[in-house]
Amino acid sequence: MTTVAPDTGVGTLLRSWRERRRISQLELALRADSSARHISFIETGRSRPSEEMILRLAEHLGVPVRERNALLVVAGYAPRYAQTALDDPAFGALREGMQRLLQAYEPYPAIVVDGTYDVVAANRGMLVLAEGAAEHLLVPPVNAMRLTLHPRGLAPRIRNLREWRADLLDQMERQIALVRSAELRELYEEVAGYPVPEDSSPGPERSLPFALPLLIEHGGRTLSFVCSIATFNTPMDVTVSELAIETFLPADQATADHLHALSS
Incomplete structure (x- = not known):
């Protein structure tokens, strides 16, 4: 199970993933069809990303599916991906x-x-x-x-x-x-x-x-x-x-x- 500190915002988590991938804000913005300014605002909490923006950024950052759900929950959205038992x-x-x-x-x-x-x-x-x-x-x-x-x-x-x-x-x-x-x-x-x-x-x-x-x-x-x-x-x-x-x-x-x- 993934655990996230309650005071950790989605912008902080996205910045962590971006830095882990060693991608600049500008490069991520180009990949996600956004702007470096908007990425900066998201990471600093000045802008609340939409559900689709979170998923788009997560896709370009190679965030695992389980962690994408965590990003959505932290941002106040419902998880997008189900977790079905293999014997279902x-x-x-x-x-x-x-x-x-x-x-x-x-x-x-x-x-x-x-x-x-x-x-x-x-x-x-x-x-x-x-x-x-x-x-x-x-x-x-x-x-x-x-x-x-x-x-x-x-x-x-x-x-x-x-x-x-x-x-x-x-x-x-x-x-x-x-x-x-x-x-x-x-x-x-x-x-x-x-x-x-x-x-x-x-x-x-x-x-x-x-x-x-x-x-x-x-x-x-x-x-x-x-x-x-x-x-x-x-x-x-x-x-x-x-x-x-x-x-x-x-x-x-x-x-x-x-x-x-x-x-x-």
């Missing part, structure tokens, strides 16, 4: 489509996570990555960050744990900067505090010229994956806006052959 009947086609996508990706691992990295869907390929994890980490809702970095999760089998861990924590920090979620902050502090084995390799055993690989042991082999993350274009619902589809692509032929052999 209205999302039946969405759930079915995601499941088909995950199944089509097998035998390679793929999951769908929400805004706090809870797994909302996964395919059978994920069993390869999750093998050997403590039972309590696999009780729904499974949290992808907790499962990956916990000492009784995947961490002991990740060959380049220090590098992979640093990348995941950096990803979480960027997300926290966007949504200012207390729940996400608590998760970050938890997983960042997990111990890292002293003998954990400081770097990948095998490097790739295009992406950091996940190197993980399975069945006496070191499997190599590159991860891609996809989100929904122009979401109109908070829940959908925070969903992410993560796919693990084999980074070498040996990994692909091993997964196909397991599936058969």
